[in-house]
Amino acid sequence: MAELRKRKRRRKRCRTVKRKKLVHGRRKTVNLRKCRPRKPRHPALAPAGTHPPAPVAAPPAASAPPPPTSPPPPPRLKTIQSPIGVYSGPFGRAQAERLLWRAGFGPRPGQLDALAALDLEGAVLSLTRPTGVAPMDGPEPTVDGQPLDVFETWYDDTLYWFDRLVRSRHQLVERLALIFHDWWATSTEAVGSSQFMLEQTNLFRTHGLGSFADMVRAVTSGPAMLVFLDGISSRRGAINENYARELMELFTLGADRGAYTEADVRELARALSGWRADWVSGVGYTNFRWDQANRWDGNTKTVFGQSGRFTWEDACRLVVQHPLHPSFFVAKLWSYFIPVPPSSDVAARLEAAYRDSGFQIRPIVEAILCSPELYEGPRMVKPPAVLTAGMLRARELPIDDARWVWLTDGAGQRLYHPPDVSGWDDKRWLDTNTVRARWDIVNEVMRGQSITSATWSSYPAETASEAVAKARAFWLDPVLTDETVPALHEFAATSVPDNPRASLRAQRQNALRQLIAASPDYQTC
Amino acid sequence: MTACHCKDFSRSALLRSAAAHAGAGLRPIEAGMPAAAGTGLSRRSFLARSGGLALAVFGGGALRPAAWEEGIAAASAAGPAPVLVSIFMSGGVDSLSLLAPVGDSRYAALRPTLALADSGVPEDVFTEDVRLRWHPDLAPIRDLHRGGMVTVIPAIGYDDPNQSHFTSRHYWEVGEINPLGRVGWMGRYLDRHGSADNPLQGLSLDYNLAPGLAAGSVPVAAVAAPEKYRLWTRDVWDASLNARLNERFGALGAQPTADAELAGARDAARQTVALQEQLAPLSGRSPAWTAPASYPGGSFPRRLAVLAEMLGMGLPLRCVALDANGGYDTHDDQNGSLPGQLNLFAASIAAFQADLIARGLADRVLIQVWSEFGRRPRENGGGTDHGAGGLSLLIGSRVTGTLVGEFPGLATLDAQDNLRHTVDFRHVYKHIVQDWLGVDATGIVPDAAKFSAPLALVR
Numbered sequence: 009m010a011e012l013r014k015r016k017r018r019r020k021r022c023r024t025v026k027r028k029k030l031v032h033g034r035r036k037t038v039n040l041r042k043c044r045p046r047k048p049r050h051p052a053l054a055p056a057g058t059h060p061p062a063p064v065a066a067p068p069a070a071s072a073p074p075p076p077t078s079p080p081p082p083p084r085l086k087t088i089q090s091p092i093g094v095y096s097g098p099f100g101r102a103q104a105e106r107l108l109w110r111a112g113f114g115p116r117p118g119q120l121d122a123l124a125a126l127d128l129e130g131a132v133l134s135l136t137r138p139t140g141v142a143p144m145d146g147p148e149p150t151v152d153g154q155p156l157d158v159f160e161t162w163y164d165d166t167l168y169w170f171d172r173l174v175r176s177r178h179q180l181v182e183r184l185a186l187i188f189h190d191w192w193a194t195s196t197e198a199v200g201s202s203q204f205m206l207e208q209t210n211l212f213r214t215h216g217l218g219s220f221a222d223m224v225r226a227v228t229s230g231p232a233m234l235v236f237l238d239g240i241s242s243r244r245g246a247i248n249e250n251y252a253r254e255l256m257e258l259f260t261l262g263a264d265r266g267a268y269t270e271a272d273v274r275e276l277a278r279a280l281s282g283w284r285a286d287w288v289s290g291v292g293y294t295n296f297r298w299d300q301a302n303r304w305d306g307n308t309k310t311v312f313g314q315s316g317r318f319t320w321e322d323a324c325r326l327v328v329q330h331p332l333h334p335s336f337f338v339a340k341l342w343s344y345f346i347p348v349p350p351s352s353d354v355a356a357r358l359e360a361a362y363r364d365s366g367f368q369i370r371p372i373v374e375a376i377l378c379s380p381e382l383y384e385g386p387r388m389v390k391p392p393a394v395l396t397a398g399m400l401r402a403r404e405l406p407i408d409d410a411r412w413v414w415l416t417d418g419a420g421q422r423l424y425h426p427p428d429v430s431g432w433d434d435k436r437w438l439d440t441n442t443v444r445a446r447w448d449i450v451n452e453v454m455r456g457q458s459i460t461s462a463t464w465s466s467y468p469a470e471t472a473s474e475a476v477a478k479a480r481a482f483w484l485d486p487v488l489t490d491e492t493v494p495a496l497h498e499f500a501a502t503s504v505p506d507n508p509r510a511s512l513r514a515q516r517q518n519a520l521r522q523l524i525a526a527s528p529d530y531q532t533c
Numbered sequence: 534m535t536a537c538h539c540k541d542f543s544r545s546a547l548l549r550s551a552a553a554h555a556g557a558g559l560r561p562i563e564a565g566m567p568a569a570a571g572t573g574l575s576r577r578s579f580l581a582r583s584g585g586l587a588l589a590v591f592g593g594g595a596l597r598p599a600a601w602e603e604g605i606a607a608a609s610a611a612g613p614a615p616v617l618v619s620i621f622m623s624g625g626v627d628s629l630s631l632l633a634p635v636g637d638s639r640y641a642a643l644r645p646t647l648a649l650a651d652s653g654v655p656e657d658v659f660t661e662d663v664r665l666r667w668h669p670d671l672a673p674i675r676d677l678h679r680g681g682m683v684t685v686i687p688a689i690g691y692d693d694p695n696q697s698h699f700t701s702r703h704y705w706e707v708g709e710i711n712p713l714g715r716v717g718w719m720g721r722y723l724d725r726h727g728s729a730d731n732p733l734q735g736l737s738l739d740y741n742l743a744p745g746l747a748a749g750s751v752p753v754a755a756v757a758a759p760e761k762y763r764l765w766t767r768d769v770w771d772a773s774l775n776a777r778l779n780e781r782f783g784a785l786g787a788q789p790t791a792d793a794e795l796a797g798a799r800d801a802a803r804q805t806v807a808l809q810e811q812l813a814p815l816s817g818r819s820p821a822w823t824a825p826a827s828y829p830g831g832s833f834p835r836r837l838a839v840l841a842e843m844l845g846m847g848l849p850l851r852c853v854a855l856d857a858n859g860g861y862d863t864h865d866d867q868n869g870s871l872p873g874q875l876n877l878f879a880a881s882i883a884a885f886q887a888d889l890i891a892r893g894l895a896d897r898v899l900i901q902v903w904s905e906f907g908r909r910p911r912e913n914g915g916g917t918d919h920g921a922g923g924l925s926l927l928i929g930s931r932v933t934g935t936l937v938g939e940f941p942g943l944a945t946l947d948a949q950d951n952l953r954h955t956v957d958f959r960h961v962y963k964h965i966v967q968d969w970l971g972v973d974a975t976g977i978v979p980d981a982a983k984f985s986a987p988l989a990l991v992r
Contacts, residue, residue, distance in 0.1 A: 347794050386792045438801035444764065447805075451767045458768040489795070491788040495781065503777040511771075518768045519778045527785050528798035 085129050088136075090375040091357040092350075095383045099128045102487050103383050109390060109533035110345050111135050111377055112179025114398025115484055116145065132377045135180040136217060136370055142178035149407035158202060163413045165202035166423045169209060170416075171407045173397035184216030184373070185209050186393065187344045189423070192227050192259055193431035194236045196424040201292055204232040205424050217370040220337060224260065224324045231285070231296045237429070239283045240296065243303035252277035252323070254429055260327040260336060267332040272312060276326070278305040279318035328367055334359035338372065343434070345376050347388045354381070387532035389437050392419035395446065399453045399525060402484045415452055418445035438531065450525040458521070459514040467514035472500035475513070479520035483530070492529045496520065604730025608849030613897055615969055616844065619719065619745060619854045622878070622904040624862030625698065627917055628924035628952070629910060630871060631671060632687055632940070636664030639943040643911045647867055661685070661936040670876035673883030674926070681934035682886065684927040684990055686961060688941050690954030694906060694921035698862070702905035706744040708962050709979045718962055719852040720748035721977045722970060727751045727851060734851040738836045743854035758835070763809050782806055825891035826884045833858035834881035841888040844898070861904060865916035882928060895930040899969050899991065902926040907952050910943055922952035925961065933989045937961075960984035964991075 084094055097103075104123035108115045112135065115123075123131045149156055149171040156164040156171075169185075176182050189212060196205045208230050215223035227233050233251065234240045242248035253273045261267040268276075282304030285293040298304065298320060309318045311326050318326070327333060338358045342350050350358065362372050376382060390398065393416050400407070416422055419442045426432055438446075459467065470478065476496050480486070488496070500520060504512045524530060633649040634640045641648045652669055659665035660679070665687070667675040677683050691710060695701045704710050708718025716724070719735060727734045728751065735746040735753030746753045764782070769775050783806030786799040822842055828834040836855050844850060858881065859874035882900065889895040907923030922941070938956035947953050963981040966974040969991050974981040 387795045389794045389798060438798050439804075443801045443805040447764050451765065454767045460768055461770070489790070491790065492785060495785055495788070499777065499781045503774050503781070504771075512774065515769045515771050515774055519766060519774055522766045522769070523778060523782060523785075526782060526802075528795060528802050529785075531798045532792075532795050 084127075085378065087133060088129055088374045088378060089371065090378050091361040092354045092375050093380050094378045095128055095380040097380075097383065099126075099131065100124045101485075103128070104131060105487055106383060106533055107131055107135070107377065108179070109394070109398065110382065110388065111373075112183050113173045113394050114390075114401050114533075116401045117404060117484060120484065128378060132374060136374050136377065138178040138181055138217075142172075142176045142181065144172075144175040145177065146175050146404060147406045151408070151410050153408075158206070163410050165196065165205060166413045166425075167407055167410060168206070169423050170393065170397065170412055173393065174400045174405075174407065180373070181213050181216060183394075184369075185212040186391075186423075187341075188212040188216055188223070190344075190426060190431040190434070191340065192233065193426035193429050194232050195426055195428075199232045199235045201231070201235070202424075204230070204235065204293075208232040215369070217373065219367050220369050221324070221328045221367040223369075224255075224328055225321060227259075228255070228280070228320060228324050229283075229296075229298070231293065234283050234285065234296055235293055239280065240285045240293065242277060242281045242283070243299075244281055244305040247274070247277045247281055247305065249273055249277040252280050255280075255323070256327055258430055260333050261330055262332070262336045265332055265336070267330060267336075268312065271310075275309040275311045276323050278307070278309050279311065279323040279326075280320045281305045282320065334363045337367075338362060341369070341372055342376060345373075346379070346381050346385055348381070348385055350381065354379075389532050391432070391434065391437060392416045392421040392442070392446070392449075393423060395419075395531065396449050396453075399450070399483075403453060403457060405453065405457075411452060415445065415449045418442075419449060420445070446531065447522075447526050450522055453525070454518070454521065458518045461511070464511035464514040467510040467517075470513050470517070472497060475500045475517055475520055479517060479524055482521050483524055486524070486530055487533070488524070488527070488529045492527060496523065499523065604728055605733055605849060608728060608731040608734065609847050611849070614849070614851060615971065616850050616898045617719065617852045617965065617969065618840070618898060618900045619743075619852065620857050620882075620900060620902045621702075621743070621854070622857045622861050622902065623702075624860045624904070625701075625906045625908055625919055626861035626904040626923065627863060627867065627871065628687065628907040628922070629917075630867070631668050631875070631924050632659055632665040632685070633668065634664050634940065634943060635666045637943045639910075643943060645912070646915060647912045647917070659685075662687070662940050664942075665940060668872070668875055670872045671879045673879040674928075677883060677886060677928060678934070682928060682930055682932060684932040684934055684937055686925040686927075686937045686956050688907075688922040688938055688952055688955040689903075689925045689958050689961065690906065690922040690952075691957050691959070694947075694949075694951065694954075696906065696919040696921070696949075698905055698919070703744070705903060705905060705958055706747075708745075708959060708977070711979075715747070716749045717743070717745035717747040718978060719745050719854070720753065722966060722972070723748045723753065723852060724750050725977060726970070726972050731849055733849055736850050736853045738840060738853060738855040743856075746852060746854050758832075758839075764805070779806055779809065824888055826888035828884040828888075829877055829880045831858055831877055831881070833877070834884060837881055837885040838888065841885060841892065841894070844889070844894050845892050857902070863908070863916050864913070864918060867912075867916045886928065886930075890930065898929055899931070899965070900926075900928040901965065902928065903958070909951055910946060911950060920951040921947055921949070922954035925958070927961075927965075927990055929991070931992050933992055935989065937988060937990065956988075957984060960986070960988055961990065964988045 084096065095103075101120045101124045104120045105115060108119065108123065111132075123134070126134065149167055151161075151164070151167065156168055158164045158168045173182050173186070189209065192208075192212075194205065194208060196202060199205055208227065211223065211226045211230055215226060228239070228251070237251035237254055238248040239251050242251070256268050256273065256276065257263045282298050282300055283296065284299045284303055285296040288294050300306075300319070304319065306317055308315055311318060311323070312330060314326070316322065335355065338355055339349060342355075342358070349355070358372055358375060361375070362368070365371050396412060396416050396419075400412075413422060417425070420437055421432055479496075480488070500516060503519065504516050508516065629640070629644070630647070630649060635649060635651045649666065649668065651666060654669075656672075656675060656679070657666045657669065659667060667678075674683060678685065691704065693710075695704070700712065703712065703714070706717050707714030708721070723735050723746075727748070730752070732752040732754035734751070735748060736756070737743040737746055737754065739757055742753065764779055766775060766778060769778060783803050786802030786804075786806065788799060790796050790799065824838050824841065826841075828838045833855070840850075840853060840855075858877050859870075861871070861874070863871055882902075885900070886895065889898050903925050904923050906920055908917035908920040910920065938954075941953045941955050943952075945953070959978050959980050962978045963974040963984055966972060966977050966981075
């Protein structure tokens, strides 16, 4: 009903006029829609700092009924209702560190102790229940001393978002935005508009802790995806299957699971038809709208065995309500936080909770962030953007240069430039090329942070143990494995002669800082 | 000056580099622009221990790196095979400066400030068409031509020429007039005659894959600078400390662990340090090995020097692609920028050829020099805008060394006042495939049948 009202309002807002226009260099008669401005649908930059007001106390309506077979979840959680096991070990700096790297971009100074002072639930809630405009720590980003010019300067869109990873206190909002950017991988190289890309990121900020069903509709009808997967060129009589296929294969259902047939792809594509936009020379695509009268294929379609005169909104509903969607969603979301898949029991409980909540994302994220699998399970490689943002956070460094774009790209991840529509390969971040790139990233974080030769001669006395402790503290005392700690001490003791002169002590300190941040341990958490 | 697309060009060059890396479409730069070849290939990286190379491998996803190493070893053992080195002069080089038609009556009028004077040096006269003079900075190539090692195609192009850098180079890259092409022309050759386990068969000497090498089914590779692969640390100057730091980094990677992702991170660190050691003979000052020829400085000649060394090592290269030094989109200040670039270009090519001869490899290697189009005969006051017919060179000890196609002259230009082409690039591709690579061009050059006239490129 609400969907119907929305559609009617949109039709009324616009009227159609015929115009001769140059489209891709060819003169065409096009239907131009004159529309009132659509402020709420296509926000500029401003809303990037905000995200929807989130309820502080009550979890989303219709929380999961208790699973039938096993005992109810431990009663330790007061606010969060998790359908799965809850971590019951100590919650200290180590657990806080893992939580911040998995659900954010690592700690800033003081943050580990602050989080460790809370209990598990308090720490998780501090991430999952943000309210209002995200506070930003530290100075605004600049390049060559100038503020970013996000829509005009090449790379500044990437820097704009990268800065938010570093400075936003709503860390999970930004981390989920990155996760959903990977999930709905859309590239500015094909979209050709920073504006559209940033708007899409705003959708992820808005819906990342909200309803996945809403996110599906918002992304489907958003300019970035409409351009990226040819939504605006799919019309009655000339159906383009690009988006229909990826919507099912990559975004909601998964390939080779028996979820859909090739016939479903073709039929869903017809339901999704009808979007259009105007090409304005010097501006690009504008005035995106669904042209039901002229471009939508209004015939009956049969999708997943159901028939009807489905629209794009029906298509979005059908894929989310598909019985195999919850299992796809839970497995994929889980994989961004925990490197080992959930047991079938845990997966089933999360799927039921997700379905029963009406496709709410927050309850699943909260359950994952409280799970023993997160704190007791194996380590996970930090994606390049996460690692780099985290080092800048640890050192409280501002974005004052564009080099982070190149550096993270060299390590295999540039925001707004996923390799293809399936996103980054999150299992293959590290190889001989990218390890070297990560080594260079540490070097660049150390620019202005290393002990330079000008002060070597006055470098204080420092034993090997003191040197290691100081270098570890430089990176906020990250958890290091039992194998690495003695190796660092041995290095500090043997890499320089006994009683090293001041200049060697200083260089040893630089070397230790490099070694810790480049270490395999620090690449994972 | 006239409206200059230089800014657009550098922007699209950036995009192209990103796209070849990422395999995404390129539509946004200019409406109607085709996507780059090479889309859809995923990139994997591995270390070929046999060759000591860090490669970004594109395609061939089903194989483990170990299989590639075996493939490289097997292909190396199979013995010599012809090698094609495709060198791209990016931006649309001004053919009317490379071989200046000083004997054409319209030349001086069309180029009031840019026309090259007749140098009076007898050697500069192009022996096969005395209207033409070699640019003085191309003297090393002029001499190779006089030695019978350069086949000149003075007016190459295609019908209905497209003056977008991107679109035109795309046609050259995919080897057909097809905006939607996804596989490069050399990639198609490798798909049919290459192997499933030798990524070195299609080698891009760059950070990203050259679209012309993008294959549909077999793996190909990119490596920018095997001779510069090393770990550097800020403000650690002490050589012994630095060596121990790198050593320790590798040692951290050698520690066993049951944790899967940590084990992967450690393995990668260990391999990185091992690779650095393997490449040590190549790293450092350029080039560390003793090349039998003297190369000028710069990344283009260095890549050629590395290439000669790799061929000398017996690595199984088949098609190699790299960009020439500089950029040739000379919309303005052409006389300021072009001579120095041509000078370095020619010196590099001559050094590479001398290197190959000294190593006894010259008969195995064909160099193909190309650019996406030539430039407008009528200058714009200090530079030249995008044109149509351009120049291509085939260089090697087994080329015919004779003019292919005639220089059409400036008296009659095409409908857009550009140089008419007298040879189609696909015609040249057809004969490179047939006469140099030695296989049927059908399917590799889709329109090969349309170009039935004989074309003597190589001996």
